Amino acid sequence: MAIAWTGLAAHVTAPPAVPSVFGGSANVVAVLVLLLEFGMFRQALLRDQIRLYAAQSAAVSVLAVIVAAAQNVPELYVLAALSAALKVVIVPLVMRRVLRGAGEEIAGSGTLGIASTVLLAIAVGAFGFFTVGTLGIAGATLPETALGLAMAVVLVAFVLMIVRRDVVSQAIGFFSLENGVSLAALVIAARMPLILEVAFLFDLLVAVVVFGVLIRVHRGRGQSLSTAELTRLRG
């Protein structure tokens, strides 16, 4: 079929470079982190929202393991194990306990419909994606796309926090924002000293405690998890 193949070749004009299998799979996991962030828009049950957060954290840990194995950075195994223990197990446990006390299961509808929220988040995420792309920051360990994706995760998490009108979703949005930041850290500074990375994880722990207290106080005052009541100023 030589004739047919040359005919095909005439139509093919210089396809862009193919990423390596490592680069490709690392990017797939990074895309998965972003997709899980988008999945949180769809989730109405607060319990499922927490489950999505756990899955997202697991994806970040898996990415750390991939980087550790492919780029030979053994500290990252420790970091992956620590962050998995904290973000996949402990934080969801704490949040679930807080929820059990609250006795509410369903997040109230957001300020926008789900489809419009997703479109808005695509636009916002694209902004972050391309802004970072133009900076041309190339990490030593991970492909540049992952950095753009990390930025998109952070911005989409902001959209989640802005659009949702209940305390739990906002807390989860904040925690998943931290996931985006860890993703960015993996891209730019995978060889950062372990002690610094662990310090960030403790930061998250503080945030969890603060949010837990906040949710309880809010629940105690307003008898609901909704923030819709908080629009009026009180003297």
Add this chain to the structure above:
Amino acid sequence: MASGTLPIPAVQALQVVTIAVAAPGVSGVIAKVEARLQGRRGPRVLQPYYDLAKLCRKEALAPEGASWFFLAAPLVAVTCYLTVPLLIPVLTSYPLPLGYMGDILGGGFILSLASFVVAVAALETGSPYAQMGSSRAKTFGAITEPVVLFVVFTVALITGTDLPYALAATVRSSAGQIVRPAHLLATAALFMVILYETGRIPVETHTGTNEFGMIEEARPFEHSGPYFALLKWGSAMKQLILFTILLNVFVAPWGLAATARPGDVVLAIAALLGKAIALGVVIAVIDNSFAKLRLFKITEFAAGAFLLAVLGVFTLYLGGG
């Protein structure tokens, strides 16, 4: 003939014949699997063929006031469905001469023409169900169309062309091409569009009788006899064409004939049917494990597919997709 090769036009004709003949059978297998999963015995695998034969013997009626277009539409639609297999890699990994008549967009246009013609014929009837179905089909079609466009953009950015043969060859070329996020995202988005286009469960109940959630299934309500048979056969062909595009271009472009030897071509037919049935089983499982979305939630489904396709293009733009 054992050592000889088939003439190329014969291979090309065989692509059309394979789709036309096998399409009802694939539908039959999916219906059977679906029934087994629900604990029913289900219809025979060959039931769609018997249905078509029965309908062909029946009388054809047209509603009062419907113009010639009402009866012409099924013929035009089937012609469209018979044209598309010329453009896509059904059996061969090498492009056949008429494959250059149109690219992926060209094939998409022909499929849309078929669906448009059926919708207009449904409007001709004046029947509320048929009109509702065609209006919904066009509304949601307008939402899923951007997804298809972005999938095509992804293909174009990956291969530098928008010929389906080129993407299939690219996917076969290395493992890096398979795991790249752009490819996976575009494939997932296309799969969601196919669920919509074939009227499968998150969007529509496929085997439903009259109900308000109907979209595609409501359109041929007023057709009867051989014309109805053509429409049913056409929608089975459309399903197999979409399966073929997903399988032979995106997911598994293996098992295609690299030569025109009869043995290879027969093997390619068997491979295509095997892959289509495997995909059908996946779809039957989805059918049984999800609930139908409310009509106004279909936009969320489309937004999800759009998100996947757009992310595919984005990752490509930063060079890492």
